[in-house]
Amino acid sequence: MPEGRESVAQGVAGGTAGRGASGSTLLLRGLRKAFTDVQAVDGLDLEVARGECFGLLGPNGAGKTTTIEICEGLTAPDEGTVELLGLNWRTGANELRQRIGIQLQETQFPDKLTVEETLTLFRSFFRRGIPVEESIRTAQLEEKRHARVGGLSGGQKQRLAMACALVGDPELLFLDEPTTGLDPQARRHLWDLVDGLKQAGRTIILTTHYMEEAERLCDRVAIMDHGRVIALGTPQQLIATVGGEDIVEFAVSTGETGSQEAGHAVVDAAELTAIPSVQSHRVDDGLHQLSVSELHTAVPRIFAALRAQGLHLSEFRTHSATLEDVFVRLTGRNLRDE
Amino acid sequence: MNKLELSSLYQLTLVRFRLVLREPEAIFWIFIFPILLAVGLGIAFRNRPADVLQVGATNPQLTQALAADKGLTAATMDEAAGTHALATGGILLLAIQEPGGVAYKYDDTNPDARSARLLADQAIQAAAGRRDAVHAANRLVHETGSRYIDFVVPGLLGMNLMGSAMWGLGFSIVEARQKKLLKRMVASPMKRWQYLVSFLLSRLAMLVIEVAAFLGFARLAFGVPFRGSLAELGVLCVLTSLAFSALGLLVASRAKTMEAVSGLMNLVMLPMWILSGVFFSASRFPAVIQPVVRALPLTAAIDAMRGNMLQGMNAGQMMAQVGILLAWIVVPFTISLRIFRWR
Numbered sequence: 285m286p287e288g289r290e291s292v293a294q295g296v297a298g299g300t301a302g303r304g305a306s307g308s309t310l311l312l313r314g315l316r317k318a319f320t321d322v323q324a325v326d327g328l329d330l331e332v333a334r335g336e337c338f339g340l341l342g343p344n345g346a347g348k349t350t351t352i353e354i355c356e357g358l359t360a361p362d363e364g365t366v367e368l369l370g371l372n373w374r375t376g377a378n379e380l381r382q383r384i385g386i387q388l389q390e391t392q393f394p395d396k397l398t399v400e401e402t403l404t405l406f407r408s409f410f411r412r413g414i415p416v417e418e419s420i421r422t423a424q425l426e427e428k429r430h431a432r433v434g435g436l437s438g439g440q441k442q443r444l445a446m447a448c449a450l451v452g453d454p455e456l457l458f459l460d461e462p463t464t465g466l467d468p469q470a471r472r473h474l475w476d477l478v479d480g481l482k483q484a485g486r487t488i489i490l491t492t493h494y495m496e497e498a499e500r501l502c503d504r505v506a507i508m509d510h511g512r513v514i515a516l517g518t519p520q521q522l523i524a525t526v527g528g529e530d531i532v533e534f535a536v537s538t539g540e541t542g543s544q545e546a547g548h549a550v551v552d553a554a555e556l557t558a559i560p561s562v563q564s565h566r567v568d569d570g571l572h573q574l575s576v577s578e579l580h581t582a583v584p585r586i587f588a589a590l591r592a593q594g595l596h597l598s599e600f601r602t603h604s605a606t607l608e609d610v611f612v613r614l615t616g617r618n619l620r621d622e
Numbered sequence: 623m624n625k626l627e628l629s630s631l632y633q634l635t636l637v638r639f640r641l642v643l644r645e646p647e648a649i650f651w652i653f654i655f656p657i658l659l660a661v662g663l664g665i666a667f668r669n670r671p672a673d674v675l676q677v678g679a680t681n682p683q684l685t686q687a688l689a690a691d692k693g694l695t696a697a698t699m700d701e702a703a704g705t706h707a708l709a710t711g712g713i714l715l716l717a718i719q720e721p722g723g724v725a726y727k728y729d730d731t732n733p734d735a736r737s738a739r740l741l742a743d744q745a746i747q748a749a750a751g752r753r754d755a756v757h758a759a760n761r762l763v764h765e766t767g768s769r770y771i772d773f774v775v776p777g778l779l780g781m782n783l784m785g786s787a788m789w790g791l792g793f794s795i796v797e798a799r800q801k802k803l804l805k806r807m808v809a810s811p812m813k814r815w816q817y818l819v820s821f822l823l824s825r826l827a828m829l830v831i832e833v834a835a836f837l838g839f840a841r842l843a844f845g846v847p848f849r850g851s852l853a854e855l856g857v858l859c860v861l862t863s864l865a866f867s868a869l870g871l872l873v874a875s876r877a878k879t880m881e882a883v884s885g886l887m888n889l890v891m892l893p894m895w896i897l898s899g900v901f902f903s904a905s906r907f908p909a910v911i912q913p914v915v916r917a918l919p920l921t922a923a924i925d926a927m928r929g930n931m932l933q934g935m936n937a938g939q940m941m942a943q944v945g946i947l948l949a950w951i952v953v954p955f956t957i958s959l960r961i962f963r964w965r
Contacts, residue, residue, distance in 0.1 A: 356809055358965065381811035388809065392801035396644040397637060408633040409812040452811070 308367075309334045309456055309487045310355060315364035317350050317511075324350040325361070326511035332489060332504075337482045339502030340491040341607060343617070347511035348491035349389060352460050355489065356386050369455055382411055385454030387445045389461050395434030399425050402433060403447055410452035423447035423477065439470025446477060457481065459490040463497060475500055495607035507611055514614050519607060526605045526613055527563030528575035532583065535571050535599040536590060552593055559585045564613070573612075575605060630812060634820030639827060642790065651789070652828070656782040656836050663778075663901075664771045664844055675738045678704045679717040684724065687749035688717065693741045714738040717746065772847065775840045776927035777900035779833065780920055783862045784894065786832060788887055791821050791870030796883040805965040814964065822867055829863050849934030857937070858930060858944075862923040865950035869919070872954040875962045894920040922946035 310332040317325040325347045332338045340348045353359040354366060357373040357380060366372060371380050393402050403416045414422075420429055423443040428436060436444065442462060449457060462478070463471040471494075478501050481488060492498055498505045499519045507515040507522070515522055523529075536551060551572060553565045561578040576582045579602060590597065612618060642648050674692075678699045679685040688696035699707065704716035708727060715728040715738040724746055728735040798804045807817060833856075840846040848855070873890055877883040897911075898904055898920035907915050915921055926943035929935035937944065 358805065358809055378811065381809070386806070386809045388802060388806050390802050391806040392803060394637070394641055394798075394803065396641055401637065401640065405630075405633045405637050406810060408628055408630040409810045411811075448806075 308332060309336075309369060310338075310489065311365075311367040312351075312355070313365045315351065315354060315366070316362045317347075317354060317359065318362055319350075323511055325354070328364070328511070328513060330506060330513065330516075332487065334487050335485050337478070337488040337490070337501055337503050339498040339505040340489070340508055341493065341495060341498040341502075341505050341611075342491075342508035343493055343611075346493075346508040348493075348508055349460055350511075351508070352458055352489065352491050356384070356458055357381070382452065383455050385449035385452055385457045387442075387449045387457075387459045387462060389464070391445055393433045393441070393444065393448075396432055398430050398432055399436070399444055399447075400429045402444065403451055406448045407451040413452040414450065416451065419447040419451045422450060422480070424473075437470070439466050439473060442466060442470070442474060443477065446474070450481075455487065457486050457488045459488065461491055461493070463492070463494065471497070495611070499607055505607065507607070507614065509611075509615055515610060522607060522610045523605045526575050526609050528561070528577040529605055530576045530579045530602055531605050531609055532574040532576050532579070532586060532602045533571055533599070534586075534590075534597055534601075536595040537598045538595060551590070551595065555589045555593070556586060559589065562586070566612075566616075568618075571599070573609075575609065575613075576602075631816045631820060631823075634812075634816055635823045635827075638794070638820050638824035641794070642824065642828060648790075652782070652786045652832055653835055656778050657839050660771070660775060660778055660836070660840055661843070663774050673734070675715075675734060675741065676713045677715045677717065677738050677742055678707055678713040679719075680704065681719045684717050684719060684746065687746050688742055690749065691741050691745040694738065694745065715742055717742055769844075771840075771844045772932055773903075773928070774901060775837075775844070775846045776931050777924050779836060779859070780862060780898070780924040780927060781895065781900045782832065782836065783829070783859060783923070784866045784891060784920055786828070787825055787863050787866035788870035788873065788891060790825055790828075791867050792874040792877075792883050792887050793880070794821070795871070795874040796877050796880055799877075799963065799965070800879060802965075808964045818871065818959075821871075822864065825863055825867055826860060829859060833859050846931070848931055850930030850936065854937050855927065855930045858923065858926050858947075861944065861947040861951070862919070862927075865919045865923070865947045865954075868951050868954040868958070871962075872958040875958040878963075894918050897921065899924055917946060919947060919950040922950075 308331045310330065312328055312330040315325050315328040316323070322345075328347075328351060330338075330351075340351060342348050350359060354361045355368065357377055360373075368380055369383055373380065397405075399420065400416060403419055407413055407416050407419070420426055423446055425440065425443055425447065428440055433441065433444065446459070446462065449459070459478070463474050466474065475497070478488065478490070482501070488501075490501065502519065504516070504518050505522060506513045515525070517525075551567075553567075553572075556562055556572075556574060557565050559582060561576055561582040563575040563577060566573050574582075574586070583602070587597075608618070642652075675694050677688055677694050677696050679688055679696055680699070680701055682698050685696045685698045688694050697713070699716075701716070701718060704713065704718075705727070707713045708716055708729075714732065714735040715726055718725045718727060726739055726742060728739055730736060730739075795804070798807070808814065837846075837848075841848070869890060870887075873886045874883055877886060897907060897915045898918050899915075900920070904915050904921050904925075905912075916925075922943040926940045926947075929940050929943075
């Protein structure tokens, strides 16, 4: 883990409280970007404070990568303004590139270079930064220092990409889908790394389509869909908008026929939403979802209501509400409906 | 880390150098292949001692007379066997004893058979007592510099410089673009000109090894002459390599896939393999297309190298070729910088 720096204290002190035009590290206003066949970003406003870990969450094609690449100066927006660290890409591009760290979605570093050689190369681009040694340590690649990039696992390659983003000691770090395609263990490993960077006070902007990743890592999250922000807040605030802390999912059958036809049994939803602690009901392909505020009192009443309708449960489970449920409530689709 | 290690241009060049040296195929094509080609051509076109021609005769006296000439080997055979041997290429000429003298049976459209006719007649007349009216002596010339291997070595050198510069730049750049590495590099504070210059620097470093190995081999194995200034030859090699690097950069400046860039590269190089006089003189092409042939960078490079190595010409005598090479450096480089796709 990197040691605390001066910027750490400032970053933490700045916190999420002191936001505003001057205090924000990243400021996006009225951003639009169209490609030939799609409006990738459709009027986007965002503000990220110093020291914050900010997540852009959304399904593939929501415009996350286009947004982050506009922030990184790789894509020019059609409309709108981008301000980073008080600078913009038109007049301060060279300065900005020195002060931000970038991990792109699908960079393949040369297979025949070693980890250390790759990092030494990237370090040489920056006027100031951390020693290559330290970036290797931060990314926990000490044992792979002399290994060729071609022989690294997916997780190690992602950690190398992150180390390349860190060698310039950036004030602002962009991570575009840092864990996509990794196995669960490698993903948790990377999360620990990001945790360490957060604690060191770096401002981080990451995109992901894993809601658990956004919940675990981000101080604030913007949920994106079709190039717009459809919800913005801390994960807890967003989850609270679902209306209940828990989600009850069930499927029913009429009892006589097999459970195969369960989905077609008719449930009187009004009787369920009449239960005081049930906030909402939706049904998707035979699977009913209720958002519930007091699970312990709600569940017996749900059982009773279904029995009264002559229905038998073929499936029943509950889970704490997540950002996935927020997305489902807002769009009627699942995050990973692709 | 010292200052040099912190220099991004040094690091970029070092990386290019490492990547080439760690690619076994590249080593083969750049260093081994031209030497193998020179060896193969050297063997195939070596200057052999003048051929001994096979002839036949219908009686032993004629055979003996023919065998007296060092340029002929003769065998005795009857006319039927001799005719068969003529038809199958076993002999070039059959001398037939006839009542009034001797008859020669041969194919007058075959140059070797015509030589055999001259030699055979001379041998038979001499055996019968003819004396030369004028005394004649032979002074033989086997000069280095006029052999095929001398001609082809500068050609192969030019072809090799073209291939290594174009593949080296074109492939590496398109690969980096395809793997999104180029995009990652331009997102960093790397200076773009340094990225391109690093290719040229590593190319020039490689050039020293490549040219020294190939020409050293040609010198040691075949005694190929270096009649002009070695320094000027070095400058010609650098100009050639820069011209083809610029062309490689141009070819790679937009292509997004390896397939596209290979196609373009072959499209650019193929005409030069044929037209630029690598294996035979470019002056054999019709006068109409000569201006085009002369304007090709490979023709200019090979002409200048042959002028230097074989004729000992100095740079002042090759300004036309040098000018063509310079134009091929400036124009493609300027265009590619304008249209280069950085992502």
